[in-house]
Amino acid sequence: MVIRFVGGIPARADFDALLRQDPQVAEVLGGEAERQRGTLQLIAAENFTSPAVLAALASPLADKYAEGYPGARHHGGCEFADAVERIAVERAKALFGAGHANVQPHSGSSAVLAAYAALLRPGDTVLALGLASGGHLTHGSPGNSSGRSFRFVGYGLDPATGLVDLAALRALAREHRPKAVVCGSIAYPRHPDYAAFREVADEVGAYLIVDAAHPLGLVAGGAAPSPVPYADVVCATTHKVLRGPRGGLLLCGEELAERVDRAVFPYTQGGAQMHTIAAKAVAFGEAATPAFTAYAHQVVANARVLADGLAAEGLELTTGGTDTHLITADPAPLGHDGRAARGLLAAAGMVLDTCVLPGGDGRGLRLGTAALTTQGMGGAEMARVATLFAAALREGADGRALRAHAADLAGRFPPFGG
Structure with a gap:
């Protein structure tokens, strides 16, 4: 689809043309789109841009x-x-x-x-x-x-x-x-x-x-x-x-x-x-819009719900919680260090980072709620994410079944309505 501007000037965002000219790169980009649609994006430094922002990038x-x-x-x-x-x-x-x-x-x-x-x-x-x-x-x-x-x-x-x-x-x-x-x-x-x-x-x-x-x-x-x-x-x-x-x-x-x-x-x-x-x-x-103000406050509200849910599941939160979009946690109480936990969570369809823990004592997990909130998720979904998160770290967890649950949740909330 070509995004058209005032005066009929087309953007360079024609995926069909890319598919015809360079199917190898188009296949990679399509794979990334599917990855984003099928997993929960919990990396604190990532978000989804609006269609208007993407249009400007392709201008x-x-x-x-x-x-x-x-x-x-x-x-x-x-x-x-x-x-x-x-x-x-x-x-x-x-x-x-x-x-x-x-x-x-x-x-x-x-x-x-x-x-x-x-x-x-x-x-x-x-x-x-x-x-x-x-x-x-x-x-x-x-x-x-x-x-x-x-x-x-x-x-x-x-x-x-x-x-x-x-x-x-x-x-x-x-x-x-x-x-x-x-x-x-x-x-x-x-x-x-x-x-x-x-x-x-x-x-x-x-x-x-x-x-x-x-x-x-x-x-x-x-x-x-x-x-x-x-x-x-x-x-x-x-x-x-x-x-x-x-x-x-x-x-x-x-x-x-x-x-x-x-x-x-x-x-x-x-x-x-x-x-x-x-x-x-x-x-x-x-x-600068009221909609973004509501979004920013929802990001923080979601982070607090998710943090409370993770704490209830046994993870140890640094600083005891969060004021922002960002949560850092030690998965050691569930038997894993940060790197091992990240791998288990990735297998279960939840993408996030590791981070240093206060004092430099090992690596914990760093996650955020900005992207999930852009998708329209709220407190109920954050509670569900916390449950999936903890299940992925427990011994004997079925990573494939959890990944299907994560994909279903992500699929029900496409960014900006799809």
Whole structure:
């Protein structure tokens, strides 16, 4: 089917043409569609984009080269590229109450690295959540350019509560006097205390960078506190709960706008992906609606029901529950470590990730409710998922029968009505 635009201009989303021209790739894409339709998508970092977002991704802007920024491009013919980027920027600023937005980062990692480039110099000290406590690779991994360019000091979590140890964070800041403090995690199910992070950064004269890749969609829907009033720079992705295309986003005040923009282009990236920026604009527009607000709150409500169900089935939840879309749990009480549990759950039709547990003591499970909520599932379905989840981890479970149950549940709730 060809999606047509105003004036009859077709998108490049003609699957029949792909099937005729390249059946090998078409077969793979068809297999992925069937996988998504037939399993429960519990990966906390994934979601389903709307048909409108997909249409923008498949638009003629996929063919447009547009290095630079609106009004200052290195290529001709950018009047419509400029228009859509301005729309995306203004919508992002309004949605999050930010003085400035840069919508060009290709990913969340690109956004974080650009924030470092804007605020830091090679060799500067940065305080960030340790990798063994749920920090992202861009928070100082030796295999990432962040760990090679800057001196990272890792703060941790209280092993008893799973929460950020703010007293230890403050002590480390006083000891190391970092140039920047990074707030953010890939596996933190509670709302960060942004005000406390701001106080620590101010005490030592550091910038505060918030990596809000996971919670920003909830922020857009009013279901989580905003980091924007506290952070010097907010880095995020536009997928996950925000339900846009795969890409990154930077938010800051007007005083840092030029530094942030130059850090994205030309320092860390070349040409912007204009079809993705168009899709971001669509997603920001969707996120400003009452329907998205209801969605974001339902995501959190579903996560709490699912968390309660998993706890009742015997899994141990880190922090005792969740405030967000994200749940982290230790399956050890049911006799498995995280990697073994993930395999059993995959065989039973439930797709999710592993994560480090507080204190770095083994691997647990990380799952989220954003995608299932997009499919229209509610509390009753979350209770059912918890039952299937626990059954898959019990000795003697029939993985094939459970997979059929998971496929039936997924099939009854196609994203956006199909």
